[in-house]
Amino acid sequence: MKKASLVMIVGSALLMGLFVFPLWNIELGAPQYPEPLGINIYINGLQGQSEFDIQNIDGLNHYIGMKTLPKPEDMWEFSVFPLVIGGMVSLGVLFGVLGYFDKISYHWFFGWFILMTILGVLGMYDFNAWLLDYGTNLDPKAIMKLVNPDGTPMSYKPPLLGHQKMLNFDAYSYPRLGAYFMFLGMCLTLIAGYLGWKYKKASNLYYST
Template sequence: MRDFIERIPELADRPIPDRGRLLLVAGAVLLVVAIFLPLWQIHLVAPQYQEGLDLYIYSHKLEAGNGGQDLVEINNLNHYIGMQPLQEEDFTEMRFIPFLLGGFSLLALRAAFFGTLKSAIDTLVLFVYFGAFSLWRFYYRLYTYAHNLDPQAPMDIDPFTPILIGWKQIANFTQYSFPREGSALLLGAVLCFGGAIWMGVRQDTSSSEVEPAPEATAA
């Protein structure tokens, strides 16, 4: 392990095999496709809403079920308990996230073009950081919406935090929250980038384990 750590600067410039480059290209494609698919879904069920209310979160927009009527119903319920209405224009991050995903796609294509471990590692590390920050931002949004309640609201309810993944009982509502196809593609891109890096490292490790054949000596 120590030898491997000491060789990291040298490994950074090592080439990635062609199959690894194809994985980088595949990851770039997944990032672009994810822009047009829902990343997350929030589903609310209550006795008065047996079929449930659906909110789909994309990288660039909010989309509600029932032709958009579900968002109207959700905002009416939010007003009743003192939450701010959900409005797409308030989510300023949606203005630049699609461009960031496009930028990461270009980084992945750049890594495939140069074909070095360093370029692939840079792409993966930056994208993982972006993904972690985005999840934190999503959680923070949920937290602030449900903690900054209007004290003059018709219904008095204690501040709460909607669930990020899973289900949770909130008054007479059951909230379900789970990732959708877009998030699956983003995870697939991470696996593609990681796989390309593993191939590059594995190729170098395998080649270093091959010892040169002993030279023949004259009898």
């Protein structure tokens, strides 16, 4: 169980990478921009891929009626997400330490993984809802009002994942290093649960003989 517990501690601690590296990136490329415009999304705010990308994207969005990109104080998520991740790291490390001293079973490792998976799915749902609102809730007084062939207002929602063509822009949305740290950490906690189960099974077999 000690090996499983150490893996659990390392796995949950890897989520700390989210405080250092971006979770996601949205990039906009067009012929008139030799260097694509990009936004790095952290759990506590947004940052331009290059120095003036935020200002340039807000300038473009103004013409089609999109809201300016939110500052940390404009979205509750940027205050809550760091608390959630910090709490999950602390909980995972605690479970690992308790497991190391045989105070809890491997079931708690699986429980942590399930809870983190649920939180991750809810986070992605919230992110997609923000993109939908950002790309469809347009100012009716915008300078440019573009419509689809059927007459409905055009949506400028970036893709949640992958590539999408928006007018003459190519929008790309992909995870970044922080997301890979989180994914690796969650995989390790799942492995920790498996190792704990394997240890328990071997122990039961030993005592039954």
